[in-house]
Amino acid sequence: MTTTALPDTDALRARAEQALHRCGARLPAEGAAGHLAARTPLTGGTLLTLPMTTSEDADAMIAEARAAFLEWRTVPAPRRGALVKRLGELLSIHKEDLAGLVTIEAGKIHSEALGEVQEMIDICEFAVGLSRQLYGRTMASERPGHRLSESWHPLGVVGVISAFNFPVAVWSWNTAIALVCGDTVVWKPSELTPLTAVACAALLRRAAEDTGAPDGVHRLLLGGRECGERLVDDPRVALVSATGSVRMGREVGPRVAARFGRCLLELGGNNAAVVTPSADLDLAVRGIVFSAAGTAGQRCTSLRRLIVHEEVADELTQRIVHAYGQLPVGDPFQPDTLVGPLISTAAYDAMAKALETAQADGGKVLTGGDRQLREAAPEAAYVRPAVVRMPAQTAIVREETFAPVLYVLTYRTLHEAIELHNGVPQGLSSSIFTRSQREAERFLAADGSDCGIANVNIGTSGAEIGGAFGGEKETGGGRESGSDAWRAYMRRATNTVNYSDDLPLAQGVNFL
Numbered sequence: 001m002t003t004t005a006l007p008d009t010d011a012l013r014a015r016a017e018q019a020l021h022r023c024g025a026r027l028p029a030e031g032a033a034g035h036l037a038a039r040t041p042l043t044g045g046t047l048l049t050l051p052m053t054t055s056e057d058a059d060a061m062i063a064e065a066r067a068a069f070l071e072w073r074t075v076p077a078p079r080r081g082a083l084v085k086r087l088g089e090l091l092s093i094h095k096e097d098l099a100g101l102v103t104i105e106a107g108k109i110h111s112e113a114l115g116e117v118q119e120m121i122d123i124c125e126f127a128v129g130l131s132r133q134l135y136g137r138t139m140a141s142e143r144p145g146h147r148l149s150e151s152w153h154p155l156g157v158v159g160v161i162s163a164f165n166f167p168v169a170v171w172s173w174n175t176a177i178a179l180v181c182g183d184t185v186v187w188k189p190s191e192l193t194p195l196t197a198v199a200c201a202a203l204l205r206r207a208a209e210d211t212g213a214p215d216g217v218h219r220l221l222l223g224g225r226e227c228g229e230r231l232v233d234d235p236r237v238a239l240v241s242a243t244g245s246v247r248m249g250r251e252v253g254p255r256v257a258a259r260f261g262r263c264l265l266e267l268g269g270n271n272a273a274v275v276t277p278s279a280d281l282d283l284a285v286r287g288i289v290f291s292a293a294g295t296a297g298q299r300c301t302s303l304r305r306l307i308v309h310e311e312v313a314d315e316l317t318q319r320i321v322h323a324y325g326q327l328p329v330g331d332p333f334q335p336d337t338l339v340g341p342l343i344s345t346a347a348y349d350a351m352a353k354a355l356e357t358a359q360a361d362g363g364k365v366l367t368g369g370d371r372q373l374r375e376a377a378p379e380a381a382y383v384r385p386a387v388v389r390m391p392a393q394t395a396i397v398r399e400e401t402f403a404p405v406l407y408v409l410t411y412r413t414l415h416e417a418i419e420l421h422n423g424v425p426q427g428l429s430s431s432i433f434t435r436s437q438r439e440a441e442r443f444l445a446a447d448g449s450d451c452g453i454a455n456v457n458i459g460t461s462g463a464e465i466g467g468a469f470g471g472e473k474e475t476g477g478g479r480e481s482g483s484d485a486w487r488a489y490m491r492r493a494t495n496t497v498n499y500s501d502d503l504p505l506a507q508g509v510n511f512l
């Protein structure tokens with residue numbers, strides 16, 4: 001199913017400008033470092049051009065963030081929470097504006113765009129609560145008259161590098177937590193989504209004004225790779241939190257490590273769901289279709305592999321193929337649309353290439369893969385999500401293709417399913433659909449799923465902010481968002497205090 005009409009670029013530009021204006025965003029003045037074209041994947045057209053941050057400006061912004069840190073780190077954490085509380089309020093007020101910008105720039109359907117803004121509001125609430133709970137431990141000292149404890153202190157400037165697919169939520173997970181932890185933030189958003197970034201930065205600036213926080217708590221760098229490299233190589237940036245491809249992570253990780261900076265990496269996923277014979281198939285179909293075709297397959301957590309028991313494989317694949325046939329592809333602003341455009345025609349080319357390779361490996365495309373609305377928008381990339389039955393987990397299945405391709409593999413024993421599941425380089429999200437507690441627990445056990453996220457009877461995507469988010473292996477090992485992920489944004493000091501008149505040495509050592 002395809003919706004027919006698409007909005008035109010001029011109408012989208014007007015809508016984006018109005019949203020930016022309401023958020024209080026002023027577009028940066030002309031600069032010398034070249035221009036960044038803000039494009040929309042809805043039509044492939046250019047909305048606006050923005051000046052890129054020059055190297056000198058980036059340097060000054062990092063210095064401003066560092067200077068603000070020196071002040072901000074001494075503000076009591078619950079008072080730092082007031083800034084994030086105000087940010088959360090402003091995000092709620094401008095929810096529609098921001099969601100509109102997310103749809104225009106990232107192509108998300110409206111309800112997913114609203115969900116992304118809700119994720120920002122949720123993390124602000126979480127961070128405000130956290131601002132009164134940055135707990136350290138007290139340990140039992142082995143020496144009389146001594147107290148042993150740990151304190152958590154602000155870390156420094158946090159460099160946030162984010163991707164197009166969650167243009168604002170990932171920024172907010174990092175920024176809301178970093179701010180209550182006493183850090184300041186310099187953000188390098190994806191060059192594909194600069195307008196949503198400008199809008200968020202304006203709201204945070206207003207929150208800082210309203211709550212008396214230093215203006216330098218947040219700075220925005222607009223540009224490409226060079227801007228990201230500034231953050232990676234600058235010793236004033238204490239933590240680099242980067243979301244993107246494994247290729248990007250392979251460069252960022254060693255460069256930050258070379259200067260002994262800290263890194264938090266959120267890289268690719270190749271997420272799978274195991275479906276056992278006892279699964280509730282109605283529920284499984286819904287969970288699978290949302291995770292695999294939702295966001296046009298462009299989440300890190302998108303479902304890319306289905307590992308299904310051979311007894312239920314035919315029935316399940318037929319039902320998925322049927323459900324895919326009902327998915328309206330088209331203008332993401334239309335309330336009925338469930339699949340918006342891919343971010344670019346290059347993303348479609350990568351998808352087409354993956355499908356070709358899969359077929360050469362003996363795979364059978366059961367549905368989808370064909371481009372839609374090509375005449376209406378030749379520069380855009382609308383596509384029907386694809387399902388491919390594979391004879392084996394070949395090299396292409398082990399790769400992450402950032403597009404809606406779901407590979408179906410079959411298994412006989414749960415052991416075999418888990419081997420297939422873990423037999424890829426990435427380790428972000430995973431799930432099992434089953435009614436058997438034994439199977440579910442087996443999947444969640446130490447020798448079960450090797451991912452950072454392991455679910456039962458829900459899909460791989462759509463994680464809540466309350467849990468720590470991230471994954472293992474080539475996914476990079478970082479954790480963001482909820483639980484105790486805040487610790488990555490602080491430094492720990494171990495404190496031993498002697499309140500006795502004596503000086504007993506640890507381990508019973510005698511000296512002097």
Ligand code: UN1
Binds near residue numbers: 299463
């Ligand atoms: C990402 O795809 O980069 O779990 C983040 C999810 C979202 C976040 C995904 N809450 O799908």
